[in-house]
Amino acid sequence: MDIVKRFIRYAKIDTESDPNSKSVPSTEKQKKLANLLLEELTEIGVEAFVDEYSYVYGKIKGTKKTKNSVGFIAHLDTSSDAPGKNVKPRIIENYDGSTIILNQDYQMSPKTFSVLNDVIGDDIIVTDGNTLLGADDKAGIAIIVDFCQQLLKNNFEYGDIYLAFTPDEEIGRGADYFNLDFFKADFAYTLDGSKVGGIDYENFNAASAWVKFNGRSIHPGSAKLKLINAMHLAFEFHSLLPVFKNPAFTENREGFNHLTNMSGSVEEAFLSYIIRNHDKEKFLVQQKEFETIKDYLNNKYGYQAVEMKIEISYLNMYEILKLDLKPIEIAKQAIKNAGITPFTTAIRGGTDGARLTYMGLPCPNLGTGGYNFHGRYEFLSINQMKKAGEILFEIIKLIE
Numbered sequence: 001m002d003i004v005k006r007f008i009r010y011a012k013i014d015t016e017s018d019p020n021s022k023s024v025p026s027t028e029k030q031k032k033l034a035n036l037l038l039e040e041l042t043e044i045g046v047e048a049f050v051d052e053y054s055y056v057y058g059k060i061k062g063t064k065k066t067k068n069s070v071g072f073i074a075h076l077d078t079s080s081d082a083p084g085k086n087v088k089p090r091i092i093e094n095y096d097g098s099t100i101i102l103n104q105d106y107q108m109s110p111k112t113f114s115v116l117n118d119v120i121g122d123d124i125i126v127t128d129g130n131t132l133l134g135a136d137d138k139a140g141i142a143i144i145v146d147f148c149q150q151l152l153k154n155n156f157e158y159g160d161i162y163l164a165f166t167p168d169e170e171i172g173r174g175a176d177y178f179n180l181d182f183f184k185a186d187f188a189y190t191l192d193g194s195k196v197g198g199i200d201y202e203n204f205n206a207a208s209a210w211v212k213f214n215g216r217s218i219h220p221g222s223a224k225l226k227l228i229n230a231m232h233l234a235f236e237f238h239s240l241l242p243v244f245k246n247p248a249f250t251e252n253r254e255g256f257n258h259l260t261n262m263s264g265s266v267e268e269a270f271l272s273y274i275i276r277n278h279d280k281e282k283f284l285v286q287q288k289e290f291e292t293i294k295d296y297l298n299n300k301y302g303y304q305a306v307e308m309k310i311e312i313s314y315l316n317m318y319e320i321l322k323l324d325l326k327p328i329e330i331a332k333q334a335i336k337n338a339g340i341t342p343f344t345t346a347i348r349g350g351t352d353g354a355r356l357t358y359m360g361l362p363c364p365n366l367g368t369g370g371y372n373f374h375g376r377y378e379f380l381s382i383n384q385m386k387k388a389g390e391i392l393f394e395i396i397k398l399i400e
């Protein structure tokens with residue numbers, strides 16, 4: 001089956017994950033795609049299985065001995081930020097740069113979406129304006145499955161290759177049950193990116209802070225110099241944080257503190273923050289600022305007016321990858337060998353690859369040709385998706 005047909009087949013299966021679900025996978029429907037992939041992989045000759053959590057694993061035994069083995073990973077689920085049911089992909093051949101009418105209400109042009117300039121002349125796949133496309137990350141899956149098919153049909157020389165398709169990446173749980181006892185690659189790549197030629201190996205260091213404020217509630221009629229309003233303590237705390245270290249004022253490698261939730265009464269108030277920075281030192285400084293403000297307020301009021309808990313969510317994978325740059329260097333060389341100039345951007349978020357890297361599987365991310373993820377304007381360049389497949393071949397040639 002050709003890669004485009006494969007992609008469309010996957011895109012039509014609704015695999016939206018659910019952040020509010022406690023089950024694994026978070027939605028039953030992801031199993032449908034997992035089982036289909038098991039069938040397809042088996043048919044093309046990959047030893048594969050689906051585990052109880054709907055992770056699909058595969059292994060292709062090497063035809064030669066190599067010191068290192070490599071893995072490729074993509075995710076089954078789609079984001080719940082936009083409808084994911086009844087996806088109707090439409091192919092536009094040789095895109096000419098004009099405005100694309102998705103439907104009566106939704107259109108996109110290079111004026112509002114400058115990324116469309118990247119794909120002029122390409123065959124692209126768009127939505128009908130009612131759903132997301134699911135190129136995130138079914139493009140990654142199609143690339144990997146197509147790669148396996150080509151590999152096993154032809155006489156190539158390669159070492160052991162591992163594959164995995166994970167559920168629930170969009171809700172941050174894709175690495176939770178990842179089976180490293182089976183997946184014995186020395187390093188791997190997620191195919192979950194945008195423009196082909198991109199290699200991402202830096203992401204945020206991330207923490208969450210929960211701050212609780214203990215007020216001193218007294219009837220307002222007799223409150224003079226006695227009342228301490230917990231909500232005012234919360235205002236005071238927030239006002240002492242650096243004003244411009246806020247997502248609304250930051251980009252690229254600039255970190256931030258982001259207030260995500262507030263609630264309270266006179267007696268008790270709560271603020272929740274996320275703390276983000278690519279740079280580990282600066283990340284620590286930001287946490288220290290939270291501590292300093294807490295101590296200052298407790299000192300000022302003379303009792304434990306502020307309580308706080310800071311927890312690390314995930315860390316920048318580059319801290320690990322920089323110790324052995326091989327996976328990054330191989331990817332860069334492979335991209336060059338495929339005839340494109342590699343580029344990198346620091347991800348302003350986290351990835352499952354980052355978590356896998358910290359679990360012992362170094363795992364940068366590669367571009368797939370998908371754009372405008374998590375919405376109706378999502379689209380996929382077929383040319384770039386095919387190019388991404390070539391890059392996988394170049395990678396296995398470079399594994400020694």
Ligand SMILES: [Zn+2]
Pocket residue numbers: 075136137169192
């Ligand atoms: Zn993704």
